[in-house]
Amino acid sequence: MNDRDSAVAQALELVGARFPDALGAVLGGSVARGRATAGSDLDVAVLLPDAETSRREVIRHEGRLAELFLHTRADAPAHFARDRALRRGTILFVYDQGLPLTDTVGHMAELREHARAVIAEGPPPLTEAEWFRGRYVLTCFMDDLTDHPRTDRYEQLALADFTLREAVHLLTAHHRSWTGIGKWLPRRLLEADPVRGRALLEGHRAVAEHADPLPLITATGQILDLVGGPLREGYTQPWTT
Structure with missing residues (x-):
């Protein structure tokens, strides 16, 4: 198993263990782009049921840091809009370029298309x-x-x-x-x-x-x-x- 496959397996295990009710997940960051180093963390976007709370968490899983972008379907569009306003698109690019991990009924695929549309629109012009x-x-x-x-x-x-x-x-x-x-x-x-x-x-x-x-x-x-x-x-x- 190469480093990328190992990281994907770690991310899948993390999502399954901590978020068993997740609607979907993608693995972004350096791993998805093939630029990971030994110290690279796992950037994982997880789509949660609407009863959950959207948030950002940093944890350690099996000795490896993981940065988690946790969103509900209801909250995700607002977070995408905020990400666009910041002009950096951090979360947007995780959704767009990440490696699919899980997608139980297609909601993650819908959000990824939404993220791609926002990225294509570009950041807002300066006033x-x-x-x-x-x-x-x-x-x-x-x-x-x-x-x-x-x-x-x-x-x-x-x-x-x-x-x-x-x-x-x-x-x-x-x-x-x-x-x-x-x-x-x-x-x-x-x-x-x-x-x-x-x-x-x-x-x-x-x-x-x-x-x-x-x-x-x-x-x-x-x-x-x-x-x-x-x-x-x-x-x-x-x-x-």
């Missing part, structure tokens, strides 16, 4: 206020990175991290593409825009390895030009109470 704020915030980080002394490496690295994050936010939004955090940030970035995305990542690497901010500053400036240009004076943000 005008969100575009303005994004441009202003990214301009601030780019300016700080430009003016900051290279000798203070702690602060320079922190600025590079925030500059990359905000640039990815705007670039993926420009393409109406999904974004991500952690290891998913570079993956989603390169899917959205291989050329500009790689320039941002290489720029961030230049700061990390050589204390050279210029490539990241240049790549960031190109992103700002793409979405309306840098924004400094003239920016206004109303306070809400």
Whole structure:
């Protein structure tokens, strides 16, 4: 039995042991994509009867961490909508790309089709206020990175991290593409825009390895030009109470 088959068997056993009344389940994450490592956890979406409570749980099963996305049929659409609003689609992609484990009467297949439809629609566009704020915030980080002394490496690295994050936010939004955090940030970035995305990542690497901010500053400036240009004076943000 190979590692993937072993993970599938573990996931099936987990679902059967902890959720005997489950209507269906899929195994997503690195295992489903064939990118699992020895330390990869099990990402399992489980469809529960409506009498249950939707939730997210992290457990350990047979020595292996498992992250469980537990939904009822009634609640799942609302969770999909929230996932779309966050622009990352974490749960949506588990349903869409996961390996089928169980599906007693076809409800899981219906939800997977729903998830695919939401993914195809893409994340919601940014509002005008969100575009303005994004441009202003990214301009601030780019300016700080430009003016900051290279000798203070702690602060320079922190600025590079925030500059990359905000640039990815705007670039993926420009393409109406999904974004991500952690290891998913570079993956989603390169899917959205291989050329500009790689320039941002290489720029961030230049700061990390050589204390050279210029490539990241240049790549960031190109992103700002793409979405309306840098924004400094003239920016206004109303306070809400």
